[in-house]
Amino acid sequence: MIRSFRALLVRDLKLAARVGGSGMMGLIFFLAIVTLIPFALGPDLNLLSRIGPAILWIAALLATLIGLDRLFQADQEDGSLDLLRLAPIPLEVVVFAKVAAHWLVTGLPLALAAPFLGLLVALSPDAMLAMVATLLVGTPALTFIGAVGAALTASLRRGGLILAILVLPFMIPTLIFGVSAANAALGGTVPFATPFLILAALSLFAAVVGIVGAAAALRSGE
Amino acid sequence: MRLEVEDLACNRGERRIFSGVSFALTAGEALIVTGRNGAGKSTLLDLLAGRLHPAAGRVVLSEAGDRTLPECLHYVGHRDALKSALTAQENLDFARDFLGDPALESQEALEAVGLVHAARLPVAYLSAGQRRRIALARLLVAHRPLWLLDEPTSALDTASQATLLGLMETHRARGGLIVATTHAPLALAGAKEVRIERSRPAPSEAVA
Numbered sequence: 127m128i129r130s131f132r133a134l135l136v137r138d139l140k141l142a143a144r145v146g147g148s149g150m151m152g153l154i155f156f157l158a159i160v161t162l163i164p165f166a167l168g169p170d171l172n173l174l175s176r177i178g179p180a181i182l183w184i185a186a187l188l189a190t191l192i193g194l195d196r197l198f199q200a201d202q203e204d205g206s207l208d209l210l211r212l213a214p215i216p217l218e219v220v221v222f223a224k225v226a227a228h229w230l231v232t233g234l235p236l237a238l239a240a241p242f243l244g245l246l247v248a249l250s251p252d253a254m255l256a257m258v259a260t261l262l263v264g265t266p267a268l269t270f271i272g273a274v275g276a277a278l279t280a281s282l283r284r285g286g287l288i289l290a291i292l293v294l295p296f297m298i299p300t301l302i303f304g305v306s307a308a309n310a311a312l313g314g315t316v317p318f319a320t321p322f323l324i325l326a327a328l329s330l331f332a333a334v335v336g337i338v339g340a341a342a343a344l345r346s347g348e
Numbered sequence: 349m350r351l352e353v354e355d356l357a358c359n360r361g362e363r364r365i366f367s368g369v370s371f372a373l374t375a376g377e378a379l380i381v382t383g384r385n386g387a388g389k390s391t392l393l394d395l396l397a398g399r400l401h402p403a404a405g406r407v408v409l410s411e412a413g414d415r416t417l418p419e420c421l422h423y424v425g426h427r428d429a430l431k432s433a434l435t436a437q438e439n440l441d442f443a444r445d446f447l448g449d450p451a452l453e454s455q456e457a458l459e460a461v462g463l464v465h466a467a468r469l470p471v472a473y474l475s476a477g478q479r480r481r482i483a484l485a486r487l488l489v490a491h492r493p494l495w496l497l498d499e500p501t502s503a504l505d506t507a508s509q510a511t512l513l514g515l516m517e518t519h520r521a522r523g524g525l526i527v528a529t530t531h532a533p534l535a536l537a538g539a540k541e542v543r544i545e546r547s548r549p550a551p552s553e554a555v556a
Contacts, residue, residue, distance in 0.1 A: 133445035137431070137438075144433035144470075205427025211399065212492075214419050214448040 130215045131223045138227030148193030152232040153239055156189040160243045171248045178247035179308035182257055183264075183301055185243075186236045190268040191293075195286035197228055197276040198344065207280070207344070217341040225273045225336065233265030256311030256318065260325060264304040267329040270336030271296045277343035300328050349412045349420065349493045350374050351396075351525060356405035358391050365391050366544050367404065375493075375523040378516065378536045382529070383544035389529035390425070392544060393496045396527060397423050412493070421494040426502075428483040432472035436463060436482050439471060440489050447490035457488040461511060476503040484512060487519070495519060497528040 142149035163181050164174060174181075201207040210220050240261050244254040275293035279285030307321035350373070357367035365388040373379055381389045394400045396407060398418045409417045430439050440454035458464050461481040466474060471482065480503045487495055495516070501509045513535060516526055520536075528534060 130446045130448060133442055137434070137442045137446075140438065141431060141433055203427075204431065205425055205429035206431065208397070208399065208423055208425060208427070209429040209443065209446075209486075211397070212418050212421065212423060213446060214415075 127215050127219065130213050131219055134210070134220060134223040135227050138224055139230065142227070142231040148196060149231040150235070152189040152192045153235045155192050156185050156236055156239065157243060159185040159188060160246055164246060175248040175250065175253070178244065178249045179253060179257060179260075179312075180305050181247055182240060182243060182261070183304045183308070186240075186261055186265060187268060187294075187297055187301060189236055190232055190265060190272060191286075191290050193232060194228070194269070194272040194276050194293075195279065195289045197224060197273060198280035198340075199276070199282075199285060202280045217344060218337050221273065221277070221337050221340045221344070225269055225340070228273075229266055229269045233261075233269055236265060237261035250312070253308065253312050256308045260304045260307045260322065263322065263329055264300050264325050267300045267325075267332040268297055270329070270332040271300070273336045274339040274343060277340035280344065300325065300332075303328060349523075349525060350410045351494065352408040352410070353396075354405050354408070356392070356395065356407065357403045358388060358395055358400065359403040360391070364403070369405070369542060369544065371540060371542050373525045373527070373540070375525065376520045378520055378526040378528065378539040380528055380530055380534055380536065380539050380541045381544060382531070382541060387544045389544055390498050393423070393425070393498050393527065393529060396494075397421060397496055417494075420492055421496055422487050422490070422492045423496045423498075424483050424487065424500060425498040428479045429486075430471045430479055430482055433470060435468050435470055436474070436485075437467040439482060440485055443486045444489040447492070449491040450489065451491045452488045454485075454489055457485040458482070460488055460515065461485045461508070477505060477508065480504060481508055484515070487515065493523070494525045494527070497526065499529055499531070501530065501532055501534070 160181060167173060198207065201210060211217065213220055237258055240257040241254040244257055249257065272293050275289040278292065279289045282288060303321045303325040306316070307318060307325055310316045310318045310321055352372045354370050356369040358365045369392065371379055381392055383389050391400065395402055396417070407417065409420065412420050436458060437454050440457055444450045444454060452460070455464065455467065458467050461484055463478060463481055463485070466478060471479060484500065500512055504512065516536060520526060
């Protein structure tokens with residue numbers, strides 16, 4: 127089981143790094159959005175640092191959607207999905223390996239890049255740390271929720287738009303608690319741990335529902 | 349391993365594609381599935397591979413230990429299931445690790461289909477026939493008793509078709525089972541044949 131899981135994880139990481147892979151695309155998109163917003167709002171540092179966590183979270187959410195539509199679609203088109211069904215491991219484990227690889231090349235770089243992009247929106251050092259922590263804990267929820275949409279739209283052409291419409295509503299709770307945890311670190315009456323723990327719970331919940339849901343969608347997708 | 353198919357029928361949507369397909373295969377036997385375009389040959393393979401569920405009838409696997417049918421088979425279809433950004437070698441290495449129960453090394457499997465020189469090339473650079481040969485090399489990197497081959501000779505030149513026949517005969521000699529769909533006659537010694545005809549909707553069926 128471990129061997130099959132690792133083989134798939136390594137294959138997807140390799141593919142992300144090769145020509146046509148989505149590795150780094152999410153990160154560049156994230157950078158583009160975060161850079162655009164100060165231009166639109168003007169050079170008001172107080173305003174920027176107040177809404178900074180919200181900007182970074184929305185940008186991270188949108189960047190997660192980049193490449194998500196290809197998560198299962200690429201395998202569906204070239205027949206690899208048929209190969210993946212023949213695995214000696216349950217389809218849920220196959221889905222988990224693919225989602226984990228996707229998070230490693232999109233979610234994780236976003237969280238690690240947050241401090242640098244935090245500079246662009248005038249975040250304080252404390253807020254930057256809080257952003258890294260909330261993105262690290264929160265982006266898995268986004269990827270797992272998105273995986274269900276990706277599995278549902280795997281056999282559709284132009285499935286990316288439908289995917290976004292399908293999954294964005296389900297990402298709202300993650301967004302709310304992600305931003306409120308980051309804001310709680312900046313001060314206020316709520317302790318940081320309260321929204322942060324709910325965010326962690328959302329990620330764990332999304333992991334279970336996302337994996338089971340995406341596998342079920344792939345099974346019935348024929 | 350023994351595979352029995354009894355009175356199998358398949359629906360896609362509301363339409364009955366075929367019905368009443370029965371056959372039995374034991375170790376070393378091969379089955380050739382023929383029929384017109386669109387008769388449901390590939391659909392039959394999809395049913396065997398577990399991707400579709402039969403509308404009637406059943407597929408029974410016996411003498412296969414505790415493995416399920418999908419874990420016992422190799423499937424080579426119209427789409428080659430190769431990642432074009434990866435090299436031939438990487439594609440086979442992945443299949444070998446992923447499918448479990450490894451057999452030949454990727455390099456040896458490529459040698460068997462005559463593509464050692466292409467091992468380090470990304471699959472995107474290869475021709476349709478070469479891709480098909482790499483997909484067929486996947487049959488050799490993991491032990492699976494049942495081979496499901498959908499038009500395996502398409503895109504292959506005559507020399508490669510002979511190589512493929514050799515591989516199939518070797519697999520049968522070792523007790524393997526083969527189900528292949530084809531239009532061109534396949535010279536498999538003593539192979540069973542089943543012809544799929546599109547079933548005409550009977551009046552009673554149309555109501556149901």
